[in-house]
Amino acid sequence: MTITAKRMEVFRRYWPLLEQLVMKDIKLKYRRSFLGYLWSILNPLMIMGIMMLIFSNMFRFDIENYPVYLIIGQTIYNFVSESTNQAMWSITGNAALMKKTYVPKYIFTLSRITSSFVNMVFALGAMLIVFLICQVRFTIFMLFIPAILVQVYVFALGLGLFLAQGTVFFRDIQYIYSAFLTAWMYATPIFYPISQLPEGLAWLIKHVNPLYSYITQFRTIVLEASFPDGRLILYGMAMSLLMLGVGSWAFMKTQDKFILYI
Amino acid sequence: MAANEQQQRFEKRLKKRDIGEGMSEKENYAVRVEHAVVRFNMASERIDNLKEYFVKLLKGELMFKEFLALQDVSFQVKKGEAWGIIGTNGSGKSTLLKLICGILKPYKGKVEIQGSIAPLIELGAGFDGDLTARENIYLNGAVLGYNKYFMQEHFDEIVDFAELWNFLDMPIKNYSSGMAARLGFAIATVVRPDILICDEVLAVGDYAFQQKCERRMSEMRDRGTTLLYVSHSIDSVKSVCDHALWLDHGTVRMKGDVERVGDAYMEMLR
Numbered sequence: 445m446t447i448t449a450k451r452m453e454v455f456r457r458y459w460p461l462l463e464q465l466v467m468k469d470i471k472l473k474y475r476r477s478f479l480g481y482l483w484s485i486l487n488p489l490m491i492m493g494i495m496m497l498i499f500s501n502m503f504r505f506d507i508e509n510y511p512v513y514l515i516i517g518q519t520i521y522n523f524v525s526e527s528t529n530q531a532m533w534s535i536t537g538n539a540a541l542m543k544k545t546y547v548p549k550y551i552f553t554l555s556r557i558t559s560s561f562v563n564m565v566f567a568l569g570a571m572l573i574v575f576l577i578c579q580v581r582f583t584i585f586m587l588f589i590p591a592i593l594v595q596v597y598v599f600a601l602g603l604g605l606f607l608a609q610g611t612v613f614f615r616d617i618q619y620i621y622s623a624f625l626t627a628w629m630y631a632t633p634i635f636y637p638i639s640q641l642p643e644g645l646a647w648l649i650k651h652v653n654p655l656y657s658y659i660t661q662f663r664t665i666v667l668e669a670s671f672p673d674g675r676l677i678l679y680g681m682a683m684s685l686l687m688l689g690v691g692s693w694a695f696m697k698t699q700d701k702f703i704l705y706i
Numbered sequence: 707m708a709a710n711e712q713q714q715r716f717e718k719r720l721k722k723r724d725i726g727e728g729m730s731e732k733e734n735y736a737v738r739v740e741h742a743v744v745r746f747n748m749a750s751e752r753i754d755n756l757k758e759y760f761v762k763l764l765k766g767e768l769m770f771k772e773f774l775a776l777q778d779v780s781f782q783v784k785k786g787e788a789w790g791i792i793g794t795n796g797s798g799k800s801t802l803l804k805l806i807c808g809i810l811k812p813y814k815g816k817v818e819i820q821g822s823i824a825p826l827i828e829l830g831a832g833f834d835g836d837l838t839a840r841e842n843i844y845l846n847g848a849v850l851g852y853n854k855y856f857m858q859e860h861f862d863e864i865v866d867f868a869e870l871w872n873f874l875d876m877p878i879k880n881y882s883s884g885m886a887a888r889l890g891f892a893i894a895t896v897v898r899p900d901i902l903i904c905d906e907v908l909a910v911g912d913y914a915f916q917q918k919c920e921r922r923m924s925e926m927r928d929r930g931t932t933l934l935y936v937s938h939s940i941d942s943v944k945s946v947c948d949h950a951l952w953l954d955h956g957t958v959r960m961k962g963d964v965e966r967v968g969d970a971y972m973e974m975l976r
Contacts, residue, residue: 461848468845471975473835544831546808546823616755700811705744705754 448589454548456462461547462555469559484566490575492518499635507637509667511567515574516633517565519693521655524600525625532611532618538706549699550692551606557601564593575666585665588672592665595684602687605695612698612705632656654683718727723836735820736901736932737783737806742815744776744801744956775801776919778815779955783949785820785900790964792971793815793953796866799936802953803827806934821900821932824850828905835879842878846893860896868892869916888915895922901932903947920946940968 474480487568492515507513534552535542542549575582610617624692630653638646649656657680752789753759776798783789791799804810805817831847833842842865847857851918865871868888878886895902902923923946927933937943943950950967952960960967 457851458848460853461845461851462846463854464845468834468837468841471841475836515752529881541811541832541849543804544828545825545849614756614759616757620756703810 464557466559486568488567488570523564527557527600532557532607535608557604583669595680596683602691607689609695609698736785738818740816741814742779745813746773787946790947790950793937797953798956813906823901824899826904828886838875840874903934905936
């Protein structure tokens with residue numbers, strides 16, 4: 445049996461575990477909360493409301509359909525930030541289990557990213573409400589949205605794998621990463637238009653920040669009712685695959701040593 | 707440094723032995739451990755953050771003090787045999803079991819397993835305290851690699867064995883350790899695994915349940931399951947096993963018939 449076939453076999457065997465872990469995360473998140481899953485929709489709406497109040501009165505960016513602009517950027521950024529933060533602790537947090545029984549370790553990271561992804565899919569409900577209120581035109585191009593979400597998912601998975609293995613050896617990665625996330629939020633045009641930035645900075649963001657690609661693809665479809673630029677899509681996919689490659693390479697290289705450090 | 711030299715000499719020895727080994731009877735073995743070495747880092751202070759790592763790196767104080775938990779351990783278990791693993795505390799018994807389960811990877815040497823393994827290293831290791839027992843049965847089953855339908859089929863059997871019908875919808879954090887262990891044992895032994903690995907798990911639970919567990923284990927043995935059993939009680943090992951492996955500071959001191967090895971071990975203790 446080749447090594448790839450063997451890996452697929454293991455993955456198939458542990459598929460039910462992935463399912464169970466994702467269900468567990470989702471169930472536990474809203475257990476004992478009165479409104480339950482509704483929070484997934486209410487929470488982004490509330491945050492968007494606050495940001496809208498701040499940025500349409502205090503800073504006054506001249507963006508058409510600002511609520512729509514805002515919620516798209518916010519949803520994508522929140523998913524990446526939340527899922528990678530969760531994934532960072534996926535190995536150390538399951539130490540007890542990994543010391544007692546054999547389970548492929550990436551399953552834990554994959555399940556964290558996936559449960560955050562499911563949360564984001566719930567949050568798309570909030571987005572839909574905003575679309576309806578702001579009378580966004582629904583077009584055939586919207587069928588491409590799942591493909592954008594897959595790009596973001598793959599990117600977050602790669603980053604999550606990288607962070608998860610790093611945290612096993614160096615626990616202070618959490619502090620570095622939380623500072624990095626703040627910088628990343630401001631370096632992503634979530635609430636401001638990229639045209640506000642000086643040319644050099646805008647160029648840099650367009651070329652090194654993959655979130656720009658994902659968010660812009662999404663906004664082009666919804667706000668301009670047209671299909672996103674092919675180069676933008678290609679760049680987004682390339683960045684996702686690159687991140688996944690780097691993340692899984694680092695993870696595979698170090699995973700046999702996890703047991704000695706957790 | 708001395709450890710390093712020892713390591714090299716040892717590697718040479720490994721190479722010599724690997725040549726000319728017959729592989730014809732390979733199929734009859736459930737577990738084959740060949741010259742396995744497990745290495746840990748025993749640095750006086752563990753570095754677990756980047757800041758310290760760079761400080762030590764700059765000062766040139768980064769060191770790796772190795773500790774071999776298992777050194778050149780070899781043994782073969784034929785299908786259907788029951789092996790007891792004995793030795794004093796820290797002799798590497800649990801390390802060996804973890805190696806066989808695949809939790810640890812050998813630093814040198816080889817471990818080959820034929821068939822499915824049910825590890826009973828700690829019962830209920832996969833339980834999540836916030837979930838109910840019902841949910842945990844499915845979760846723990848998935849940890850062992852069984853799907854939902856399989857668990858549904860065997861659900862009643864598991865709860866019957868654990869005798870927990872009245873507490874199914876209670877979060878498991880409210881369970882006593884004995885109750886959780888009962889559930890863990892029931893889940894882990896619901897199928898007939900080819901290889902059963904037990905690490906002193908039966909010490910928890912009341913006498914009646916211990917009897918029940920031992921009955922189930924001997925039932926499995928009758929149906930041809932291979933058993934690896936760790937216990938500090940020689941009497942228990944002698945009653946359950948037919949072979950024994952005596953580990954001493956990470957090396958094999960003696961292996962073979964359980965009576966002979968057990969008696970020699972008791973002799974040493976005295």
